[in-house]
Amino acid sequence: MNILITGGAGYIGSHVLKALLERAADKITVIDNFYSGSQDALVALESVGKFDFIKCDLADTAHLKEIFASHKFDAIIHFAAYIEVFESMQNPLKYYLNNTANTANLINLAVEFGVEKFIFSSTAATYGEPKDGVVCENSPQNPINPYGTSKLMSEQILKDAAAANSKFKYGILRYFNVAGASSDSLIGQNYPNATHLIKVATQTITGKRANMSIFGRDYDTKDGTCIRDYIHIEDLASAHLAVLDYLNSNDSDIFNVGYGHGFSVLEVINTAKKISGVDFEVIDAPRRLGDPAVLIADSSKLRNLTSWKPKKDNLKTIIASALAWEKKI
Ligand SMILES: NC(=O)c1ccc[n+]([C@@H]2O[C@H](COP(=O)([O-])OP(=O)(O)OC[C@H]3O[C@@H](n4cnc5c(N)ncnc54)[C@H](O)[C@@H]3O)[C@@H](O)[C@H]2O)c1
Structure with missing residues (x-):
């Protein structure tokens, strides 16, 4: 598969990149703007396998369009986002712009360029404060901060995009406490x-x-x-590969990722x-x-x-x- 990873220099993105490089079955392109990602992680991963890196901000639509036009991606694994809950309460628009608007833009390009699979990093924060401590995928989602809402809105955009485009499938992964x-x-x-x-x-x-x-x-x-x-980062990473494979022969779906x-x-x-x-x-x-x-x-x-x-x-x-x-x- 020809895969685009956004935010691949970050904590979770770099571990999923490592897992994909270890299975050595895909052509991989990573984009990141190094807002919180680490150049060292990418350098370290060059010892595991080959991938292309392009420094790109998700807000730069013209650059993204060029990347899509020259790569013909089969799948996108989308990690790039801001992740600080407290900051999202002080500066919600920063979160809606990067986590929701930039994600909508990325989904739009995915549909425009015929990308068939989109794996999205969502979060247990979309459940808010559930009455019952154990939540399943169809438990009520009532996020209590802009970070959680920014992710829930992206989930909805993905669902609507897939409903309107029969070739476009999503896998939404709601992570619990990654460590x-x-x-x-x-x-x-x-x-x-x-x-x-x-x-x-x-x-x-x-x-x-x-x-x-x-x-x-x-x-x-x-x-x-x-x-x-608490879920080990390597088990979280392998869930992405499992869902990517799942979408080969199944429809879009949503999965909690925890133990x-x-x-x-x-x-x-x-x-x-x-x-x-x-x-x-x-x-x-x-x-x-x-x-x-x-x-x-x-x-x-x-x-x-x-x-x-x-x-x-x-x-x-x-x-x-x-x-x-x-x-x-
Ligand atoms: N860490 C957790 O416990 C956790 C839990 C639930 C969900 N998530 C989600 O998982 C994803 C990855 O989280 P993480 O912990 O690896 O965070 P991280 O901050 O380490 O990784 C995010 C990456 O995205 C990049 N990025 C951010 N905005 C960008 C932009 N506009 N353009 C290009 N690159 C950009 C950053 O530089 C960074 O490399 C996020 O979407 C987050 O919401 C994380």
């Missing part, structure tokens, strides 16, 4: 200001942060802290302390707005309909890979 790094520590999560729990814990272990916070200990859970479904069980914030912190042998400082902080007590993926659809077979469903494995990476950078 960890590649098992060989070749690539991992790069941005220093990340808010992801496991990333922050490994930064604290390695002394890049003095301490870390627990936001709320009074939730209605077994130990009072929030419970989330279907969760760990509390305290369990993650205690496991990180145990693995590292570092008893780092943890501070109690008030609840954050919009954090549901429990958010777990019902991922039975992905497991039952596609060839996806997760291999790293183990909290210690996830944290150990994140820590090995954090020590390297």
Whole structure:
């Protein structure tokens, strides 16, 4: 397949690029504007396989058009977006422009140039604060911040585009809590200001942060802290390949990508302390707005309909890979 990856220099995009290079079956073009992506990740991945890189901003329609005209893509895997929830509340238009308007533009070009498959990075944030902590793909979607809404609107645009163009199919993947790094520590999560729990814990272990916070200990859970479904980045990456293959002989569909069980914030912190042998400082902080007590993926659809077979469903494995990476950078 001739595949375009947007945002391929970012955390998730670079791991999916690695998985595609390892299967060595496709011609791949990556575009990124390096807003948050890492040039180092792309350089590292040159040792895994061959791909083309074009520096391009998704807002640059003329440049994108040139790229589409000269490549004849069969599929697009679209990661490029802004991802900070708090920032999206302060500056919503930044999110609607990059995450929704630029995505609409990309879908428009995909349809215009006859691209048949479009894999989209969506998020559990589109569910908002579900009453039941375990959500399936048709659970109500009521995002509570512009980031989640910007992704939900893109989902709708994809659905409408596919309904009106019989040759255009989408695979929407709603990620839960993505964590960890590649098992060989070749690539991992790069941005220093990340808010992801496991990333922050490994930064604290390695002394890049003095301490870390627990936001709320009074939730209605077994130990009072929030419970989330943490998925290893390599299992998340392989889900993209499985859905890409699924679309060869099936219609458009939506999949939750998580393991279907969760760990509390305290369990993650205690496991990180145990693995590292570092008893780092943890501070109690008030609840954050919009954090549901429990958010777990019902991922039975992905497991039952596609060839996806997760291999790293183990909290210690996830944290150990994140820590090995954090020590390297
Ligand atoms: N990280 C998570 O836990 C998580 C969870 C749910 C969904 N997602 C989604 O997954 C996708 C990838 O997230 P990530 O964690 O890898 O983030 P990331 O910031 O590491 O990657 C995003 C990439 O897109 C690039 N980019 C952004 N805007 C661009 C533009 N206008 N033109 C070209 N390139 C642009 C960035 O430079 C970066 O390389 C995003 O769409 C995000 O919403 C992430």
